[in-house]
Amino acid sequence: MGQQETVTTSLASGVGKDIGAYLAPVDAELARRYPGDPGTRQPVHTVYVPADAFTADTVRTWGDRALAALDAHAPDAASLAAVLGLPDHLAAGVHDRVRAKLLREPVEDLRIDFEDGYGTRPDDEEDAAAARAGRLAAAAFASGGPAHTPPYLGIRMKCMEAAVRDRGIRTLDIFLTALLEAAGGLPRGLVLTLPKVTYAEQVSAMVRLLTAFEKERGLDSGALGFEIQIETSQAVLAADGSATVARMIDAARGRATGLHYGTFDYSAALGVSAAHQSMEHPVADHAKAVMQVAAAGTGVRLSDGATNVLPVGTTERVHDAWRLHHRLVGRSLARAYYQGWDMHPGHLPTRYAAVYAFYREGFEQAAARLAAYANRSGGDVMDEPATARALSGYLLRGLDCGALDTAEVARLSGLTRADLDGYAGRG
16 A cells, blocks of 8 residues: 555635636526437427328328338339448348338328418418317327327417418417317427527517416416427528527527428528529528537427428339438438428338438447447547437437337447436436
C-alpha cells in the first residue's frame, strides 16, 4: 500500500455554491427547453387521407393495395433487389419483412386531412365529416389491431390564417368532442397537425385553443399536443432575419410533438417551378437543416415531406417511381430525417424497403460497437457516450418499425431493450 497523496486546493469553499446559484436559472432553462428524447416510438411515415375518403377499412385497404403492387411488379426478392439495387445479402430479408409488414401493420401514422386534401366544403358538410372522423377514430383506437389501426392517428385541420381560422377551430372542436364522447377518454396515439404556420403567435393561438378545450372537457393540462407544419418561407426566416422555427417550438409551451416539412407549399413559396419541386432541392435541404437544428434536444421530432410521383401504370413506370421514392427515403434517413410522408399505397413497399435496408445494412456493426462500449472492450473505434446514444437510438428505431428483431439485437449486442433505452436516454 502506497502512501496516500495529499490534495490541496486554492478556491474558497463557497465558490462552487455561488456558481451553482448563479447558474440555477440556466439549469432550469436547459431542462425546460431541451428535455431530450421523449422516449416514444417515432413512426417512419405519415399517410394523409382526405376526410371524405377515410373509412374504417382505410388502413387495411392501403395494405392490400400495397401488397397487390408488390406482387404485380416485384413478386420476389430478386426482382425487388433488381429494381431498387439492393445488395444480395439484404434482398431476401428485406423482401420478406416488407411483405410481413404490409400484412401486419401497413400504416404507422395516419392523418385524416381537412386541409389541402379535403379543400373547401359547405360548413354543414365539413361539420358532418369532422364528427364522423371523430367516431371512426375512436372505433379505430378501440379495435387495437395494427392491421387495421395505425399506432398513431389524428387529423390535420385548416390553418390559423384569417380566411379559414374559424373553420379550422370548429372542425377541431367537433372532431375532438366526437372522439372523446365515443372513446370515453383521450386515446393514446392521437396526433393533431397544424398546417401553414407563418408566425409563432399562430402556435400560441393553438396552445390557447387546446388549453380551452382541455378545461372544458376536464382533461389534464397539456394532454393535447400537436405537430407544426413548416411549409411557408416565414416559418423558416422571420422578417427580422431570425430563425422562426425555434420561436415556434418555444411558443408551443411543450405541446409541439413534431416539425413536418411541406415539400410543395414551401417550394412554391420560394418560387421553385413545379418540375423542380422536390425533397432534395437546395431550398428543401436548407429548410430542413434549420428545422433540425431548432428541434435538436427539444424532444420535437422531424419529418421530411413527400414525392408526388406516384407508382401507377405500367410496370416500367411503377419501377421508375419506386426507384425515385426508394432513393429519396434513403437520402432522408442518411440525413437523420427518420419520418416522411407517403401519398399513395404504392409508396408503402419502397418506404419499408428503404427503411429496412437502412437498418439491416448497419445493425451488426452498430450492435458490435455498442457491445464494445458497454463492455469497455475497445475495438477499432473509440466511442463516446454521445455515440453510444446514437448507436442505441439507431437499433431502437430499427426494432420499433420491424426492421430488426429483439433476439438478433440481443445476440449481437448482449443488451436488453431496457439497456438500449438507457443508452439512448429514453425515459
